Amino acid sequence: MSRSRYAIGREFEYRVRNDMANHGFIAVRSPASKSPTDVYCIGVGVNVFVQCKTNGKLPMREWNRFWAQCKSVDAIPVMAMKGIRGRIRYMLLTGPKERGMRRQPMADWIPIEGGRHEVSRVDGGRDRGKGGNRRQER
Numbered sequence: 001m002s003r004s005r006y007a008i009g010r011e012f013e014y015r016v017r018n019d020m021a022n023h024g025f026i027a028v029r030s031p032a033s034k035s036p037t038d039v040y041c042i043g044v045g046v047n048v049f050v051q052c053k054t055n056g057k058l059p060m061r062e063w064n065r066f067w068a069q070c071k072s073v074d075a076i077p078v079m080a081m082k083g084i085r086g087r088i089r090y091m092l093l094t095g096p097k098e099r100g101m102r103r104q105p106m107a108d109w110i111p112i113e114g115g116r117h118e119v120s121r122v123d124g125g126r127d128r129g130k131g132g133n134r135r136q137e138r
Helices: 005-022 060-072
Strands: 026-029 039-043 046-052 076-082 088-093 106-112 116-119
Touching (some): 005 026, 005 046, 005 076, 005 088, 046 060, 060 088, 076 106
Parallel strands (some): 046 076
Antiparallel strands (some): 039 046, 088 106
């Protein structure tokens, strides 16, 4: 018997919560996701709100609601998705989503030990060989 989409999503949210805790964040999963944020993370001088989407796609309305919530409390908006070989890939949302956009406005984001973070690419999430990877620790 196959698992429901809810069960798959819930399991992924727990994986994200545990991964963020392993990187030094205090991480709490929002049960039943009645808010735009699935996992709330508190790090050293930083709050990170995470929206978990196994496929990496977030509809415009949800994206903008999540973006607004994060900006209202000065939290870093991050989307977690399944990466290659079962890893978790984190993407920093870099702006609101607008109609007609070809790409979601986001960049790779890396949690670092001790509840800090790093932005590694600022080109919409795809390394196209233009300028290489730019890393910026925060």
